[in-house]
Amino acid sequence: MTTTTYSVSGMTCAHCTSAVTDELSKLAGVQEVKIDLVAGGTSAVHVTSEAGLDEAAVREAVDEAGYELAAS
DSSP states (O other), X not given: OEEEEEEEESOOSHHHHHHHHHHHHTSTTEEEEEEEOOTTSEEXXXXXXXXXXXXXXXXXXXXXXXXEEOOO
């Protein structure tokens, strides 16, 4: 197992975190998603998966939820 933290901008509420969690959970190998919400700022999204995830896939999932993966 590996946990990677991503920075996501644009989330403001519990609905936002739910949307991002739902999309990231669809990625193969993802076991858990935890979000430290910073309303209106850059939130930390901790993704635990069986192996490292492709950043492009993570970016696409976050985009699908309506938010933006901040530059790492």
